[in-house]
Amino acid sequence: MTVTILSSGLPPLTAVRLLDSWQPDPYALALVALLGGLYAWGVARLARRGEHWPVVRTAAFALLGLGAIVVATMSGLAVYDRVLFWPAAVQNTVLDLIAPLGLALGDPLTLALRALPPDGRAARRLRAALSARVLRLLTFPLVSTVLVLGSELAVYFTPYFESALLHDGLHELMYLQLLLTGSLFMLPMLTRQDLLPSWCGHPVRALLVFLDGLVDAVPGLVVMVSGTLVAGGWYAARQPSWGPSAHQDQMIGGGLMLTIAELVGLPFLIAVFAEWVRAERVRTAALDATLDRASTGEPAGAPTGAAPDRPWWETDQGSVGDRFRRGLY
Structure with a gap:
């Protein structure tokens, strides 16, 4: 593996060079080390208590x-993102869609709540943050979707992106912005449903994820067909002799953005359906256990002294009896 130093005289970009060209990003490394260290601490803490955390x-x-954060910020995409547009477009899409999907599937907030002492200050602060109105507003489905779309459009159709290419600090903030806005949508949909409104059940979430897949395709489509070059002044001044023309470069970048968005949409939707199936299995198991108990004796919640010759569902005051009386079983 080679480490390529960013310069205006970069060699032609090939598939092999894209894979073996790397450059360090200290800010991304610090973020990955922090998140990975905290996650590993949580898993280790549960293991010491004899509790299981899913390997998946x-x-x-x-x-x-x-891994997606590392690839986006330190691989060949980062080496070539200042001379070609399409590596930068892939970078941003990976940080906006793929990395948040992986982080959300890891369910770090649930891990933190289980690992931290329940009565400790850190756990109380985390629970307070999760119930705060600001976070609930930001994770409201319509708001989070608009944030993701607005974030990407602001990057490509304002001076923001060209300024980020010029200033390293702003470039790092842009990375963080894309990662955070993507996580605000992914995390509640996959693992922290308590951040969503009560009406946002599994069928609604599946529909929202499907619609989000359509919305995520918009930036790539607009970039691909736009007649205005994104950061045109920057890339025109640095266009390598071996690369595509500026318009071709932008079309390639927009096409890759569109492709990645559609590829991510399918596993995202599958993950939501898998969570739906798992929740239904848990609910069914609990219902079966309740019915088993009811069939072997007096059901829980039945009034004392109920007539023994009456069917149990006529006297049961719980939800199962109510559903039987309404003919739902």
Whole structure:
């Protein structure tokens, strides 16, 4: 593996060079180390208490979430993002869609709530933050969708992107913005449903994820067909002799944005359906256990002294009896 130093005299970009060209990003490294360290601490703390944390969630967080951050900010995409538009477009899309998906599948907030001492200050602050009105507003489905779309459009159709290419600090803030806005939509949809309104059940979430897949395709489509060059002055001054023309470069970038958005939409939708199936299985198991108890004796919640010759569902005061009386079973 080679480390390529960013310069205006970069060699032609090939598939091999895209894979083996790397440059360090200290800010991204610090973020990955912080998130990975905290997650590992939570998993280790649960293990010491004899509690299980799913390996699949850990793998999703580490490989898909943190791994996507590393690839976007330090791989060949980062090496070539200042001489060609399409690597920068892929970078931003990875940070906006793929990395948040991996982080959300890892369910870090639930891990933190389980690992922290329940009565400790950190746990209380985390619970307070999760119930805060500001966070609930930002994670409201319509708001979070608009934030994701607005964030991407602001990057490409304002001077923001060209300024970020000029100033490293602003570039890092743009990375963080894309990661955060993507996470505000992904995290509640996949693992923290308590951040969503009560009406946002699994069928509604599946519909919202489907619609979000259509919305995510908008920036790539607009970039691909736009006659205005994104950061045109910057890339025109640095266009390599071996690269595509500026318009071709932008069309390639928009096409890749569109492709990644559609590819991410399917596993996102599958993950929501998988969570739906899991929740239904848990609910069915609880209902079966209640029915088993009711069929072997007096059901819980039945009034004392109920006539023994009356069917149990006529006297049961719980939800199961109510559903039987209404003919739902």
